[in-house]
Amino acid sequence: AQSVTQLDSHVSVSEGTPVLLRCNYSSSYSPSLFWYVQHPNKGLQLLLKYTSAATLVKGINGFEAEFKKSETSFHLTKPSAHMSDAAEYFCVVSPQAGYSTLTFGKGTMLLVSP
Amino acid sequence: DAMVIQNPRYQVTQFGKPVTLSCSQTLNHNVMYWYQQKSSQAPKLLFHYYDKDFNNEADTPDNFQSRRPNTSFCFLDIRSPGLGDAAMYLCATSKPGTVGEKLFFGSGTQLSVL
Numbered sequence: 049a050q051s052v053t054q055l056d057s058h059v060s061v062s063e064g065t066p067v068l069l070r071c072n073y074s075s076s077y078s079p080s081l082f083w084y085v086q087h088p089n090k091g092l093q094l095l096l097k098y099t100s101a102a103t104l105v106k107g108i109n110g111f112e113a114e115f116k117k118s119e120t121s122f123h124l125t126k127p128s129a130h131m132s133d134a135a136e137y138f139c140v141v142s143p144q145a146g147y148s149t150l151t152f153g154k155g156t157m158l159l160v161s162p
Numbered sequence: 163d164a165m166v167i168q169n170p171r172y173q174v175t176q177f178g179k180p181v182t183l184s185c186s187q188t189l190n191h192n193v194m195y196w197y198q199q200k201s202s203q204a205p206k207l208l209f210h211y212y213d214k215d216f217n218n219e220a221d222t223p224d225n226f227q228s229r230r231p232n233t234s235f236c237f238l239d240i241r242s243p244g245l246g247d248a249a250m251y252l253c254a255t256s257k258p259g260t261v262g263e264k265l266f267f268g269s270g271t272q273l274s275v276l
Binding site for chain 2: 089092094
């Protein structure tokens with residue numbers, strides 16, 4: 049069984065300040081972990097993924113996430129927020145190998161103010 | 163450049179009137195998924211096809227059906243839409259066999275039920 053908990057439903061930051069979106073997971077096997085972003089009225093776009101290689105994963109648009117097995121966390125960070133980062137972010141877990149359906153977190157809405 | 167294409171972008175139907183949403187892909191992926199996403203919620207998997215094999219989620223209502231006539235196309239049929247079926251419907255694809263499989267999403271069809 050697997051599950052994902054996104055600890056904040058909304059995060060508000062000012063443009064130019066750091067972003068931290070928190071995600072904890074539960075999995076009975078070694079997981080793959082993903083962060084997806086969804087802009088208003090759009091589909092989901094993959095930001096980055098972890099698949100048992102380096103624990104610090106770099107993604108698109110300056111985002112990165114660190115897999116911490118001891119803390120069962122996969123938090124998403126960005127050093128400096130941009131207005132265009134305002135969107136909904138989903139943390140997702142799946143089994144590491146083979147095909148299987150993904151488990152989504154409930155999402156975190158990132159709000160960026162000027 | 164679009165790899166997973168959903169039509170139409172917006173669909174309006176009447177209560178109880180059958181409606182079909184379509185999805186096509188240019189990726190030649192084996193697996194196609196349909197997700198339902200209601201406002202401010204995570205996507206919820208309805209069903210998926212692995213090639214021609216259909217996999218229904220246990221809690222997907224009988225009102226929802228799907229067809230996959232070939233690799234490229236997949237349809238979602240809602241036989242008698244209710245007001246509660248108004249949502250964004252997301253199609254996604256994946257190609258099993260690689261570790262840490264990721265989904266490619268379409269832009270979604272926003273369904274309104276009047």
